Amino acid sequence: MSVPNAAATEDLSSEMEVDAFRRLFPLRYFERHLAESIRSDGRPLREARDTSIFLGAVASANGSALVKIGSTTMLTAIKMEVMIPSLESPDEGCLAIDFHMPPICSPIVRPGRPAEAEPVVSKQLSDTITSSGMIDLRELSLVGGKAAWMAYLDIYCLDADGSLFDAALLSAVAALSHLQIPAVAMNDDGKIVLMSDEDGQKQAKEQVNKEKRKLTLKSIPLSLTCILHKNYILADPTAEEESIVETHVTIILDTSGQLISLYKPGGPVLAYTSAIQVSLHIAM
Amino acid sequence: MEIDRPDGRSPNQLRPLACSHSVLHRAHGSATWAQGETKVLAAVYGPKAGTKKNENPEKASIEVIWKPNTGHVGQADREYEMILKKTLESICIRTIYPNTTTSVIVQVVHDDGALLPCAINAACAALVDAGIPLRHLAVAICCSVTDNNSIILDPSKKEEEKSKAFAYLVFPNTTVSVVPEKSSQVGNDPMAHGIITSVTHGAMSVDDYLHCLERGRATTQRLSEFLRKNIAPKSTREASKAG
Numbered sequence: 180m181s182v183p184n185a186a187a188t189e190d191l192s193s194e195m196e197v198d199a200f201r202r203l204f205p206l207r208y209f210e211r212h213l214a215e216s217i218r219s220d221g222r223p224l225r226e227a228r229d230t231s232i233f234l235g236a237v238a239s240a241n242g243s244a245l246v247k248i249g250s251t252t253m254l255t256a257i258k259m260e261v262m263i264p265s266l267e268s269p270d271e272g273c274l275a276i277d278f279h280m281p282p283i284c285s286p287i288v289r290p291g292r293p294a295e296a297e298p299v300v301s302k303q304l305s306d307t308i309t310s311s312g313m314i315d316l317r318e319l320s321l322v323g324g325k326a327a328w329m330a331y332l333d334i335y336c337l338d339a340d341g342s343l344f345d346a347a348l349l350s351a352v353a354a355l356s357h358l359q360i361p362a363v364a365m366n367d368d369g370k371i372v373l374m375s376d377e378d379g380q381k382q383a384k385e386q387v388n389k390e391k392r393k394l395t396l397k398s399i400p401l402s403l404t405c406i407l408h409k410n411y412i413l414a415d416p417t418a419e420e421e422s423i424v425e426t427h428v429t430i431i432l433d434t435s436g437q438l439i440s441l442y443k444p445g446g447p448v449l450a451y452t453s454a455i456q457v458s459l460h461i462a463m
Numbered sequence: 464m465e466i467d468r469p470d471g472r473s474p475n476q477l478r479p480l481a482c483s484h485s486v487l488h489r490a491h492g493s494a495t496w497a498q499g500e501t502k503v504l505a506a507v508y509g510p511k512a513g514t515k516k517n518e519n520p521e522k523a524s525i526e527v528i529w530k531p532n533t534g535h536v537g538q539a540d541r542e543y544e545m546i547l548k549k550t551l552e553s554i555c556i557r558t559i560y561p562n563t564t565t566s567v568i569v570q571v572v573h574d575d576g577a578l579l580p581c582a583i584n585a586a587c588a589a590l591v592d593a594g595i596p597l598r599h600l601a602v603a604i605c606c607s608v609t610d611n612n613s614i615i616l617d618p619s620k621k622e623e624e625k626s627k628a629f630a631y632l633v634f635p636n637t638t639v640s641v642v643p644e645k646s647s648q649v650g651n652d653p654m655a656h657g658i659i660t661s662v663t664h665g666a667m668s669v670d671d672y673l674h675c676l677e678r679g680r681a682t683t684q685r686l687s688e689f690l691r692k693n694i695a696p697k698s699t700r701e702a703s704k705a706g
Binding site for chain 2: 287295298299301302303306310311312425426433438439440441442443444
């Protein structure tokens with residue numbers, strides 16, 4: 180059945196409009212481009228899309244960032260709250276990471292039903308941030324055993340156009356770098372309250388946090404997703420490319436060159452490709 | 464050896480493996496797979512007619528349901544479902560029965576480290592038990608990198624928690640006579656050296672990861688022998704039951 184089909188598309192392709200060919204035979208459209216070592220948006224095979232980061236996008240949050248990789252857009256906001264630390268780790272604060280894909284981001288996502296990618300990316304993000312050792316949770320502690328910061332990191336996908344994990348990780352890291360921990364003091368009841376500017380005069384309150392401070396970030400994890408099709412490796416796929424090709428690899432390296440994660444669910448790949456990924460990553 | 468494992472194993476030694484199949488009577492295929500204390504039960508139902516909305520109707524699709532041993536289904540379980548689905552989709556021949564869904568249900572009986580590899584091995588055995596056409600088998604292994612940069616295979620839960628990083632690797636497994644000569648060479652490595660799936664956790668150097676890959680590949684031989692031995696006798700038993 181496939182042979183007459185191939186002959187038919189060869190004939191039709193010259194008569195059909197490009198858009199129609201793209202919708203009806205996505206794999207052939209894609210492969211025709213690959214044969215010329217180029218992709219449908221004109222990028223060379225190994226090139227990632229333009230990335231832009233805008234810090235402080237949400238003024239009311241303690242830290243925020245808006246990241247765009249091509250058209251994929253992620254907005255992250257961090258909210259800090261004081262909480263009582265757990266008994267097992269009295270000197271550590273807590274970081275809760277949540278990834279949301281609201282229906283605005285893609286026609287596949289419907290309201291009410293969480294997207295398939297949502298819990299997976301969410302878990303991958305929290306795994307990455309804890310295993311990379313970027314944040315020392317002890318920095319989030321206020322009074323040992325009594326009070327610590329709980330940081331809620333919410334990442335909203337505003338436009339899902341491929342490489343969701345890369346954009347989400349970048350926006351989480353950017354927001355954490357932008358995060359300003361508010362100044363707080365302990366009042367007479369032993370409770371922590373936010374310090375406003377006038378309170379600087381009052382002696383009765385113990386200053387727990389002198390001034391707003393930032394978190395120190397150690398090695399920062401950066402990720403790159405690639406898709407593998409036959410013998411080709413393509414970096415930073417768009418949503419259209421991701422839907423055609425089933426095999427993708429996400430590699431996360433940190434700034435000290437350590438491999439945080441190599442995540443690959445899908446078809447077979449060979450070992451030498453990982454060397455290529457490393458060089459790709461450095462290019463990023 | 465410099466490594467002192469709490470249960471006295473050498474770094475390359477796997478825990479005792481146990482596999483049984485056709486354990487469930489209503490399921491079309493089922494298998495349990497145990498590596499040491501970690502035990503997983505997998506059941507396969509299918510192929511059933513129809514595919515889910517977002518799936519490609521031109522191919523058979525696989526649906527995975529992961530059930531943890533305690534608690535409600537959480538994010539980690541959804542991630543395992545997705546990994547398992549993608550892995551199994553790459554080993555099944557999906558063009559034979561298009562527009563069908565095969566359900567694989569994985570029930571964790573006990574988790575003592577290397578849970579995902581155990582589940583993948585169990586699912587693969589269950590698929591064979593159900594008679595789903597497969598391109599090749601999959602064998603899964605867990606390698607972990609300890610604090611002094613040595614690599615141990617098949618860690619228990621305690622060893623996993625103490626280690627710097629670990630990787631779950633899944634390798635394809637064919638009988639050499641089946642694969643034709645031409646297709647077995649891609650680039651410099653033969654096809655059997657590819658990895659189907661890799662999930663890592665924790666920071667390790669790139670060299671450590673490549674060593675893990677080598678160790679893992681070397682062990683697939685042992686695992687695949689065990690797997691094939693356990694699934695083979697069934698066919699003769701089935702024939703006698705049917706007859």
